[in-house]
Amino acid sequence: xxxxxxxxxxxxxxxxxxxxxxxxxxxxDHSQHKSGHENHANHKNHTSMDAAKIxxxxxxxxxxxxxxxxxxxxMTLADLQGQPVIVSMIYGSCTTACPVLVxxxxxxxxxxSDEAKKQVKLVMVSFDNSRDTPxxxxxxxxxxxxxxxxxxxxxxxxxxxxxxxxxLGIRYRKRPDGDFDHxxxxxxxxxxxxxxxxxxxxxxxxxxxxxxVDKLIQQ
Numbered sequence: 001x002x003x004x005x006x007x008x009x010x011x012x013x014x015x016x017x018x019x020x021x022x023x024x025x026x027x028x029d030h031s032q033h034k035s036g037h038e039n040h041a042n043h044k045n046h047t048s049m050d051a052a053k054i055x056x057x058x059x060x061x062x063x064x065x066x067x068x069x070x071x072x073x074x075m076t077l078a079d080l081q082g083q084p085v086i087v088s089m090i091y092g093s094c095t096t097a098c099p100v101l102v103x104x105x106x107x108x109x110x111x112x113s114d115e116a117k118k119q120v121k122l123v124m125v126s127f128d129n130s131r132d133t134p135x136x137x138x139x140x141x142x143x144x145x146x147x148x149x150x151x152x153x154x155x156x157x158x159x160x161x162x163x164x165x166x167x168l169g170i171r172y173r174k175r176p177d178g179d180f181d182h183x184x185x186x187x188x189x190x191x192x193x194x195x196x197x198x199x200x201x202x203x204x205x206x207x208x209x210x211x212x213v214d215k216l217i218q219q
Contacts, residue, residue, distance in 0.1 A: 080193070081193060
């Protein structure tokens with residue numbers, strides 16, 4: 001929490017992210033993966049982008065932005081301080097990678113100790129601020145039966161979404177059809193919002209991530 005992001009740093013991060021978004025995406029074959037929601041074996045409409053490396057150790061909560069939850073509540077990321085957070089970025093109209101990514105976060109949550117489950121928050125931030133209104137996100141939560149208080153889906157402004165994605169190392173780009181190519185990344189934040197662990201790719205083992213969260217609970 002002592003290393004604060006300064007405005008100039010944010011500008012550099014955002015410009016860097018914009019350049020990364022123009023780089024060629026690296027396709028990944030997920031044809032053998034099935035999620036807990038349904039069979040999402042066909043990923044031909046989604047190009048997965050490698051997550052960017054991160055070198056900072058500052059709190060993600062220094063991203064100074066306001067968000068609206070799927071419940072219509074206004075919040076900042078700093079409101080999550082004091083508990084471990086599992087965070088990822090998706091978009092609601094995605095029918096290929098994103099439901100798998102959400103299910104992966106759900107698998108991680110299911111692997112936690114009972115004490116950790118009581119404290120951790122699962123935060124899903126939408127890339128798509130035009131279609132993923134708070135109401136649309138509420139419908140998404142209902143569709144996938146994610147109604148517990150542990151889940152928070154966030155709608156934000158385009159620039160704030162880009163900044164947060166850059167800080168997390170998530171690359172994305174909007175396609176002509178309105179959908180998104182993006183990194184598939186789940187990030188574990190400590191109680192102060194510092195990145196402790198990242199899981200890249202779909203259908204990955206969650207053992208290390210679960211151990212990280214359980215350890216954070218004891219600190």
